[in-house]
Amino acid sequence: MSIKTKILFVCLGNICRSPAAEAIFLYRIKEKKLLDKFEVDSAGTGGWHAGNLADSRMRKAALERGITIESRARQITLEDLNKFDLILAMDNSNLRDLKNLSNQLNNPDSRNIRSIVQYAKNTTFLEVPDPYYGGEKGFDEVLDLLEDAIEGLILDITKI
Numbered sequence: 001m002s003i004k005t006k007i008l009f010v011c012l013g014n015i016c017r018s019p020a021a022e023a024i025f026l027y028r029i030k031e032k033k034l035l036d037k038f039e040v041d042s043a044g045t046g047g048w049h050a051g052n053l054a055d056s057r058m059r060k061a062a063l064e065r066g067i068t069i070e071s072r073a074r075q076i077t078l079e080d081l082n083k084f085d086l087i088l089a090m091d092n093s094n095l096r097d098l099k100n101l102s103n104q105l106n107n108p109d110s111r112n113i114r115s116i117v118q119y120a121k122n123t124t125f126l127e128v129p130d131p132y133y134g135g136e137k138g139f140d141e142v143l144d145l146l147e148d149a150i151e152g153l154i155l156d157i158t159k160i
């Protein structure tokens, strides 16, 4: 029996960035035959879209790269903060919200809460921009950035 590394991707609505990050991560670890080593999920700091599929613009842009986004939105819970080994925020506002939430724990510990952009190697972005109110180009830009960050993330967490 192997213990799985549990990774949670977090954005605001859980309908654009974090479901895309989850789907890209799953796609890449499947490719590397590492699927059984991880438990992966995504959540939003807000719950407005709970139960919904990801934004159709994001699903379309991902599918054009062969990546299917299947997850349904949900809001993050306090239990998630204890359960996941690594909680990856898309932007600095998500990061702040997660750290504030973790202060509600009996034993606050935010060492497992990080910004996903820190793993990207080929970008000048300091956070993953919210594409929700922008045009189609924004979704591709987010996917490029997430692909870069997830490549770095997988290298980091699978290195011996």
Ligand code: 4NP
Residues within 6 Å of the ligand: 011, 012, 013, 014, 015, 016, 017, 018, 048, 130, 131, 132
């Ligand atoms: P996400 O994008 O945080 O990447 O899922 C957003 C989705 C919805 C809203 C904001 C951001 N919204 O305000 O409804």
